[in-house]
Amino acid sequence: MHSISATDLTKRYGDTVAVDGLDLAVPDGVVYGFLGPNGAGKSTTMRMLTGLTAPTSGTATVGGADTRDRPALIDTIGYLPEEPPLHDELTGREQLTYAAGLRDLPDGVARERIADLLDRVDLAEDADTRIDAYSKGMRQKAAFVQATLHDPDVLFLDEPTSGLDPRAARSIREFIDSLADGGTTVFLSTHILPVVDEHADTVGVLYDGRLVAEGAPADLKRRADDAEPGDRTLEDVFLEVTAEDPASDAGEPTDATEAA
């Protein structure tokens, strides 16, 4: 079964085609690394998949719910956007309690889960400090907890380790792995390619709103190897498939997509 499925998903802003006929089929329980240069259309895709922006054309379902049906979607998904929605005047615990209320989590369950998750991201000691006194990393950790509070089936993460020190980043990465082990599908957008290499089962590379490569990290690197022997990294693959004229570097980008 596919947790995320998109068919010919397209978003235009005036003359700008932000996402151009995107097809996706992400199986249950995988970590899908979503890569692409600045402006490729990653955030727009996530906003469409989370029901925040309507596609200009095309359709998508997430956790079986049509993305146009936001009430049906809301229990199924968690979303950590690039700029997380936090209220500066609340403490971390108040913010999370408020978010739990929006998700209709029973009080007792919410209290326990908030305490457990705050502990897990090492934010328990600062739980009763106002968010306006949080560092960028602390805000990011609180926002991560907020996105996972209701144990969503599908979790969308936009740069989840942004602003985190190495220890905190590692704890979030381990958290992502444990969520995936527990069956959560994780749609992970980041520019930190080693994170994707280590944690993603499948990688999709978006360029100019189109998927130009898709496959397991090892397979993508192996295909690049075929083109030019040597030790390749995901960064090499990324640079090749998102080059202005990819054909001169690593073959037609569609080859990578079709071979995936």
Ligand SMILES: Nc1ncnc2c1ncn2[C@@H]1O[C@H](COP(=O)(O)OP(=O)(O)OP(=O)(O)O)[C@@H](O)[C@H]1O
């Ligand atoms: N609300 C909007 N109005 C007009 N154009 C938009 C809007 N949102 C995005 N765009 C345009 O759509 C394109 C894709 O933007 P998007 O933010 O989805 O890219 P991205 O891959 O997430 O980039 P980044 O890695 O820089 O966050 C860009 O050309 C952007 O300028």
